[in-house]
Amino acid sequence: MRIDIRPGDAAWQQAEPLFAAVWPPEVLATLSWGRVVFAHAQQRVLVWNDAGELVCHVGIHLRPAKWTESPVRIGGIGGVITRQDSRNKGYASAAMRVAVAHMKEEDDADFGLLFCEPHNFAFYHGLGWRRFAGPVFVEQPGGRVRFDVMAAFVFDLRLSPHDGALDLCGLPW
DSSP, rough: OOEEEEEEEHHOOOOOHHHHSSSOOOHHTTTTTTTTOOOOOEEEEEETTTSSSSEEEEEEEEEEETTTTEEEEEEEEEEEEEGGGTTSSSSSHHHHHHHHHHHTTSOOOSSSEEEEEEGGGHHHHHHEEEEESSSSEEETTTTTEOOOSSSEEEEEOOOOOOOEEEESSSOOO
């Protein structure tokens, strides 16, 4: 396997076909978060198999935000996808470890934050992420809203948030 971190916009051309294969429009229409407007990743972790095929993607976001009204620097994870025929082979786990290391070492984030559906809870918990108990607020085209279409999970870095209001001060990822 080969893993690279690339600038978000520049790497979108490589990642877009993977997104289209995993989440085609007819699948997106059925998902609780299918109509949510998400931020574009600032960095992308891309994973290729031994045959040189792109099989996994993890988006990295860095954002100044507010936790219990105090300023924080969040390292966000979004757009975690793996091709159906490449799941359960360690690609996403490896990509997540690279993303967390990047947020800690390069981005100097206070903590990590991601959103996920119940079927992925065990996967993220196994990588050291834990459920965030407080409300999360985000921006959408209609204004500021409470984001509850997916559960929030955090990864402790310099801070260890458990609850309290979290405002992303922008789009979710």
